[in-house]
Amino acid sequence: MTNIAVIGGGQIGEALVSGLVAANVNPLHIRVTNRTEARGQELHDRYGIVNMTDNAQAADEADVVFLCVKPKFIIEVLSEITPTLDNNSTHSVVVSMAAGISIAAMEESATAGLPVIRVMPNTPMLVGKGMSTVTPGRHINEDQLNKVKELLSTVGDVLEVAEYELDAVTAMSGSSPAYLFLVTEALIDAGVNLGLPRGTAKQLAVAAFEGAATMMKETGKEPSELRAGVSSPAGTTIAAIRELEESGIRGAFYRAAQACADRSEELGKQ
Known part of the structure; x- marks a missing residue:
């Protein structure tokens, strides 16, 4: 039996809960906190989880505590629940699902030796197609890491990465x-x-994206190879590709990704 606390029942928190319940985790062992009673009652009615508004109470004797709040609230919430974590009979693992906030910042704001993991999730968790990366802190052991990976695998793929990435x-x-x-x-x-x-x-566009993603994942071929397979010489597709290239689509994605990474770094410094 694993007792799970989910601090914050927003989009990511609900996606996680949905996957856990679908994977037959007993909802009575999942405590979810929200700032409003109405949201908590909504999640209780939908998934059968234990609805709470007190973060420290939710963390009591929890084996894993998922922090599904905005980055600016991570340290505040961690400080709020640390006294409870210190008194738990097991070494509770804290899992941050927020961008920017470093493991060092979390470890420094809590009691020495706190097991911390950083996770970068994404919203396709809502349909079981998420991608979650995990980065363990200094005090995480192999069993704890594997337990968190197992829980996250209920909502999609899991990949371990270094914090600098x-x-x-x-x-x-x-x-x-x-x-x-x-x-x-x-x-x-x-x-x-x-x-x-x-x-x-809409139906045509969504089906095209779904089919293309499935082809890339299941065939193992490079995207460039699959694109070439659709682009006949002097055909309709290559005419469209030329227009996209001349409009600077690659440069736009380079700049967008850089802006996102830069903002993530800024969040960590604030």
Whole structure:
């Protein structure tokens, strides 16, 4: 039996809870805190979890505590629950799901020896297709790390990375679904501009992204190879590719990823 506390039942917190419950984790062993009773009751009604508003109470005797709050609140919440963690009969593992806040910052704000893990999740966790990277702190043992990986695997893939890579990981994984949503939105609007009904354009665009992602994952081929396979000489696809290249699509993604990584680094310094 693993007792789990989820501090913050927002989008990421709910996605995690949804995956855990779908993987047959007993919802009575999952405590979720929210600032409003109404949100907590909503999650209780939907998943059967234990609804709480007191973070310290939720962390009491928890084996794993997921901090699913905004980066600016991580240290504050950690300080709030540290006295409870110190009195737990087991070594509770704290898992930060926020960008920017370093392991050192968390370890310095808590009691010496606190087991801490940084995770960079993304929102496709909501449909079990998430990508979570894990970075263990100095005081994490192998069993604790494996337990957290096992829990996160209920909502998608899990990859261990070094902490110095996390700003880049934020740009490439944590924030990148938003880039793809934007591209899909633009493609749908392009279809409407061509005369398609919006519903038809949406269905075509979403299916194309889903199919392309599946091909890349299941075939193991490089994206450039798959793109070449669709681009016949002097054909329709290569004409579109040329327009995208001349419009600077690669440079736009370079700059977007850099801006995201830079902002992640700034959050860690604040």
